Amino acid sequence: MADVKTHAGSCRCGAVAYEVDTDLEGLIECNCSHCYRKGLVLNFVGPDAFRLMADGPQTEYLFNTHKIRHFFCETCGVQSFARGSKPDGTQMVAVNIRTLTDIEPFSWTARRVDGRSFWGRGRKASRGVPSTAYSRSVGSLMTSPELASRWS
Numbered sequence: 001m002a003d004v005k006t007h008a009g010s011c012r013c014g015a016v017a018y019e020v021d022t023d024l025e026g027l028i029e030c031n032c033s034h035c036y037r038k039g040l041v042l043n044f045v046g047p048d049a050f051r052l053m054a055d056g057p058q059t060e061y062l063f064n065t066h067k068i069r070h071f072f073c074e075t076c077g078v079q080s081f082a083r084g085s086k087p088d089g090t091q092m093v094a095v096n097i098r099t100l101t102d103i104e105p106f107s108w109t110a111r112r113v114d115g116r117s118f119w120g121r122g123r124k125a126s127r128g129v130p131s132t133a134y135s136r137s138v139g140s141l142m143t144s145p146e147l148a149s150r151w152s
């Protein structure tokens with residue numbers, strides 16, 4: 001496992017900037033209607049590992065079960081992070097590692113997850129309960145319980 005390091009990130013214009021302590025392991029990109037459009041590559045960290053350094057105006061965007069609070073900069077439109085909680089109530093921050101400014105683009109590897117099938121199941125998905133049909137369909141993709149353990 002790689003070492004945990006402090007990384008710096010920001011939106012395009014810099015109105016929103018942050019630091020995050022992470023080993024950059026367990027990165028995911030998701031094919032759901034939201035993540036896929038934005039090209040998000042997410043790293044899930046605890047709230048203590050994330051520090052907002054520039055708190056410029058952001059718009060909060062909610063969809064589906066409204067459990068994940070997606071924020072994007074009102075000036076440049078870039079989403080640097082989202083906030084949510086795991087099924088057990090633990091607060092989590094999902095950092096969009098494409099907004100890290102101190103690593104080379106594409107120096108990371110992300111696992112693809114089938115959020116399009118998973119999150120599309122509405123309330124059932126929000127409880128992190130996979131259907132057998134979904135479990136069969138994902139193949140090598142991350143399974144829904146694994147995804148749910150990171151996020152709900």
Ligand SMILES: [Zn+2]
Nearest residue numbers: 011013073076
């Ligand atoms: Zn911005």
